[in-house]
Amino acid sequence: SADGVCVFKCLVNRSTEYCRVGKQSVLITLGYKSALLQFKSQVEYNAFSNALKVCGSQKKEKSVFSQRTDEASAVQYFQFYGCLSQQQNMMQDFVRTATYHRAILQNHMDFKDKVVLDVGCGSGILSFFAVQAGARKVYAVEASSMARYAELLVRSNNLSDKITVLFGKIEEVSLPENVDVVISEPMGYMLFNERMLESYLHSKKWLKSNGMMFPTYSDIHMAPFSDEHLYMEHYSRANFWYQECFYGVNLFSLRNAAVDEYFQQPIVDTFDVKILMARTVKYTVNFLEADEEDLHRVEIPFIFQMMQSGLIHGLAFWFDVAFVGSQVTVWLSTAPTEPLTHWYQVRCLLQTPLFAKEGETLSGKVLFVANKRQSYDIQIMAMVDQTGLKSGNVLDLKNPFFR
Numbered sequence: 508s509a510d511g512v513c514v515f516k517c518l519v520n521r522s523t524e525y526c527r528v529g530k531q532s533v534l535i536t537l538g539y540k541s542a543l544l545q546f547k548s549q550v551e552y553n554a555f556s557n558a559l560k561v562c563g564s565q566k567k568e569k570s571v572f573s574q575r576t577d578e579a580s581a582v583q584y585f586q587f588y589g590c591l592s593q594q595q596n597m598m599q600d601f602v603r604t605a606t607y608h609r610a611i612l613q614n615h616m617d618f619k620d621k622v623v624l625d626v627g628c629g630s631g632i633l634s635f636f637a638v639q640a641g642a643r644k645v646y647a648v649e650a651s652s653m654a655r656y657a658e659l660l661v662r663s664n665n666l667s668d669k670i671t672v673l674f675g676k677i678e679e680v681s682l683p684e685n686v687d688v689v690i691s692e693p694m695g696y697m698l699f700n701e702r703m704l705e706s707y708l709h710s711k712k713w714l715k716s717n718g719m720m721f722p723t724y725s726d727i728h729m730a731p732f733s734d735e736h737l738y739m740e741h742y743s744r745a746n747f748w749y750q751e752c753f754y755g756v757n758l759f760s761l762r763n764a765a766v767d768e769y770f771q772q773p774i775v776d777t778f779d780v781k782i783l784m785a786r787t788v789k790y791t792v793n794f795l796e797a798d799e800e801d802l803h804r805v806e807i808p809f810i811f812q813m814m815q816s817g818l819i820h821g822l823a824f825w826f827d828v829a830f831v832g833s834q835v836t837v838w839l840s841t842a843p844t845e846p847l848t849h850w851y852q853v854r855c856l857l858q859t860p861l862f863a864k865e866g867e868t869l870s871g872k873v874l875f876v877a878n879k880r881q882s883y884d885i886q887i888m889a890m891v892d893q894t895g896l897k898s899g900n901v902l903d904l905k906n907p908f909f910r
Contacts, residue, residue, distance in 0.1 A: 525559055533559075571709060571799070572678040575702070577879045584701070584881055589652035594630045597692070600849045606839040607692065607830075608636050610721060614832025615640040617719055621687035624648065626677050626710045627703060631657035631670065633690050638669045645669060646686065648710075650676040677710050686713050690721045696775055697853045698727045698826040700904050702881045704792070705799045720794045722828035728787040728842070731811055731819045731869055731889075734778070738820045738856060741769050771903050773885070774854045776910035780843050784819060785811035785869070805875040805883075816864045821856040821900075822873065822887060853907070857898040861891055868892045871899070880905045 524536040531552040532545045546552040572581075587593055598604055611618060611633070619641035625634045628647035634657075637645050647670055649657055654674040661670045673680045689710050695701035707720075714720070748762040788809040792802075827840040841850045863869055871889035878884055882905035890897045 523559065527556075570676065570678040572676050572706065575705070575877070575879060576881055580880045585651040588627075588629065591630075591653075591656065594653060594656075596849060598630065598632060602846050602848045603692070603839065604632065606837060607633060607690075607721075610830035610832065610837035610839075611636040611640050611690070613837065614721075614830070614834045616834055617688060617832050618642045622646075622684060623688045623690060624682065624686040624710055624713055626689060626691035626707055627693065628657055628672070629653050629692075631660055631672065633692065634661075634670050635664070635666070637688070637690060638666060642669070642688075644671070646671050646673055646682055648673045648675065648677050648680055650674070677706050682713050685715050686718065687715055688719045688721065689714055694725070694826065694828060694850065696850060696907060697773065697824050697883075697904060698725060698792075699802065699805065699875055700882050700907075702802070702877060702883075704794075705802050708794060708797055708799045708802070711795075719832070721830045721832075722839070723795060723831040724791060724793040725826055725828045726789050726791050727807075727824060727826045728789050729807070729809065729822050729824045729873065730783045730787040731785055731813075732778070732782045732821060732823045732854065733784055733815075733817045734782050734820050734854075735818065737774070737854070738860065741856060742766065744769050769908070770856055770858055770900060772906055772908040773902050773904055774856070774910050775851050775907045776854070777847055777851050778823065778843055778854070783823065784817065784863075785814050803877045807873045807875075809869075809871060809873070811869040813863045813865055813867050813869060816862075818860040818862055819857065819869060819889070820860050821854055822889075823852060823854045825852045826850075855885060855887055855902050856900060857887065857889065858900050859898045861889065861896050861898050862894075863891045864893075867894075875904075878905070 526534050528534050528543065531549060532543060533552070533555065534541060534543050544555070546555065618637055620643045623634070623637045623642045623645045625631070625637065625645055625647040628634055628649045630653060631647050634645040634647040647657055649672065654672055658672040661667055661672060689707070691707045691710070693703035693707040695703060745762060745765040748758045748765045751757045751759055788807070788811065790807045825841045825843065827838055827842065830837045841848050841852065843852050861869070869889055870892055871887070874886040875883040876886070885902040885904055886899070887902070888899040
């Protein structure tokens with residue numbers, strides 16, 4: 508102002524979008540909002556315009572997220588989570604939402620008068636839970652267009668003094684202070700899909716040295732299964748390409764490629780635990796201790812003691828997460844013995860089934876290798892130790908089959 512008082516302040520960078528309006532005005536986009544700036548003189552306008560040009564000419568450093576993610580994948584990902592229908596799908600998962608609510612409210616002493624960071628807040632539902640538990644301030648970070656809806660919910664619930672929505676990726680936003688607790692729902696199919704766990708771990712740069720994370724750690728479980736019907740069903744899907752006269756076209760030359768593609772798909776569904784042939788092997792990720800780089804390549808060795816004889820058609824996977832509070836530890840489980848969630852369970856077929864007898868051992872490893880499509884390539888290697896029979900598969904977690 509004329510008195511030298513700052514009346515408007517904003518952060519601009521190389522990505523800031525703006526355009527000239529008239530002779531002495533600029534329309535500038537700030538996150539999901541826009542501001543029209545009108546200057547009193549041409550000199551002031553020129554100074555501001557030149558400042559924007561300088562920012563635009565500076566070399567843009569890629570964030571950790573941008574370095575690990577293809578741009579096309581990121582665009583699709585954030586468009587998906589910017590839809591209210593998808594947020595509703597997750598919020599209506601009673602096990603998911605009620606467990607988070609219970610974990611936060613039953614550990615209210617960990618939130619009372621504390622500063623909380625909600626990573627990938629979506630609609631902001633977890634931020635509201637934190638305020639219900641007594642949080643003094645919540646920073647809700649969301650990179651999709653859902654941020655504007657979260658902001659609307661905050662205002663309509665009269666909580667603008669408690670919850671601040673920050674539009675952007677956690678790898679790129681700046682917080683005004685460190686936080687006492689980080690909350691998030693970063694789990695994907697098979698725990699690791701979408702690579703949101705890495706963003707969750709990245710958020711620890713804002714966490715105080717004695718801070719807490721909700722969830723605190725996760726266990727991924729796996730076990731061999733026998734399901735002849737599922738195996739043959741996958742082959743039957745490929746038999747479409749057996750046709751030698753499909754509207755006059757011979758499709759047979761694509762049949763083998765179809766089999767390969769279908770068997771590369773992890774299968775998202777649920778099943779009866781009776782198909783499991785051995786006790787599970789568990790792999791733990793402690794979010795307080797793990798680094799982002801630890802999730803770039805995850806190798807899980809296994810040795811299963813077979814509890815029944817039969818054909819092993821693949822490995823079944825599910826996960827649990829624990830919220831370790833000072834008052835109580837709350838578990839969220841996606842096990843086939845528990846009520847169904849929107850994560851279901853995931854099964855990965857072997858290319859060739861293996862026969863094993865009761866008492867024999869199945870050994871090998873599962874290797875998750877992160878890719879830039881916000882997912883993982885999965886390699887499975889398995890052998891029946893007593894016979895030397897081997898099988899395996901390579902699967903694409905980005906392209907699951909929803910059964």
